Amino acid sequence: MLEAGMSEPRLLENDEPPPVRVLRAEGPSDLFFTADHAGRKIPRRLGRLGVPEPELTRHIAWDIGIRGVTERLSAAFDATAVVQTYSRLVIDCNRSPGVPGSIPPISEHTPIPGNVGLTEADRAARVAEIFKPYHDRIAALLDARGAAGRRTIYIAMHSFTPVFKGESRAMEVGVLYNRDTRLALILLDLLRAEGDLTVGDNAPYAVSDVSDYGVPVHAERRGLAHVEIEIRQDLIADAQGEAAWAERMARLLAAADARLKAAG
Ligand SMILES: [Zn+2]
Numbered sequence: 695m696l697e698a699g700m701s702e703p704r705l706l707e708n709d710e711p712p713p714v715r716v717l718r719a720e721g722p723s724d725l726f727f728t729a730d731h732a733g734r735k736i737p738r739r740l741g742r743l744g745v746p747e748p749e750l751t752r753h754i755a756w757d758i759g760i761r762g763v764t765e766r767l768s769a770a771f772d773a774t775a776v777v778q779t780y781s782r783l784v785i786d787c788n789r790s791p792g793v794p795g796s797i798p799p800i801s802e803h804t805p806i807p808g809n810v811g812l813t814e815a816d817r818a819a820r821v822a823e824i825f826k827p828y829h830d831r832i833a834a835l836l837d838a839r840g841a842a843g844r845r846t847i848y849i850a851m852h853s854f855t856p857v858f859k860g861e862s863r864a865m866e867v868g869v870l871y872n873r874d875t876r877l878a879l880i881l882l883d884l885l886r887a888e889g890d891l892t893v894g895d896n897a898p899y900a901v902s903d904v905s906d907y908g909v910p911v912h913a914e915r916r917g918l919a920h921v922e923i924e925i926r927q928d929l930i931a932d933a934q935g936e937a938a939w940a941e942r943m944a945r946l947l948a949a950a951d952a953r954l955k956a957a958g
Contacts, residue, residue, distance in 0.1 A: 771947075854926055877919045899924065
């Protein structure tokens with residue numbers, strides 16, 4: 695039965711997976727992981743958004759490899775991880791609803807016909823059934839941790855394509871941040887000290903209030919130390935790569951957190 699004032703769901707059917715998956719909700723770790731672009735599912739009612747299936751396995755639909763890395767980090771730390779199920783082509787969970795790119799009519803060079811000519815109700819359904827439950831869950835978990843006096847380090851996990859609009863990217867990993875550089879600068883230092891990596895400093899993207907949602911809304915507003923991590927997708931395209939990167943990041947995040955704590 696629906697609550698008063700709530701309209702009938704118009705996007706997800708009962709047998710489709712929920713938009714948010716929480717791993718280790720009670721995990722004792724200070725680290726708290728999110729993966730906004732982990733999934734590539736498209737609600738059945740949207741009929742693949744009119745996009746050919748092979749396009750939906752490309753980076754435009756999701757952050758290839760990041761679900762596996764995030765699951766492994768959650769396991770390594772016994773840490774909570776909140777993971778999105780649906781494709782960012784349905785609605786981008788790392789953008790404010792309404793900004794360009796939230797429901798993209800074109801992604802890289804691929805037209806997304808199912809995102810053209812949407813009504814207000816179409817857009818509202820994607821916000822209400824995919825974006826909002828995901829972020830409400832993150833907010834509720836963070837509020838509960840805050841109420842319990844728990845320390846939380848917010849880590850947004852992403853991956854980036856090795857070739858974007860024809861241009862190759864040499865860097866393997868990027869550390870992204872906005873106003874609060876506490877954790878980012880430590881992690882940058884540790885990644886560079888690895889010696890075998892080209893590390894992006896607020897690259898290949900930078901965090902901003904317009905291009906991002908998770909870090910500004912959940913981490914910055916609560917004053918949580920945080921970082922957004924971008925790993926190049928070809929490095930985590932199979933289970934072996936996922937495991938290697940999860941292992942490396944687990945080691946470095948543990949060291950970064952220890953330094954952060956020591957810095958008070
Ligand atoms: Zn992403």
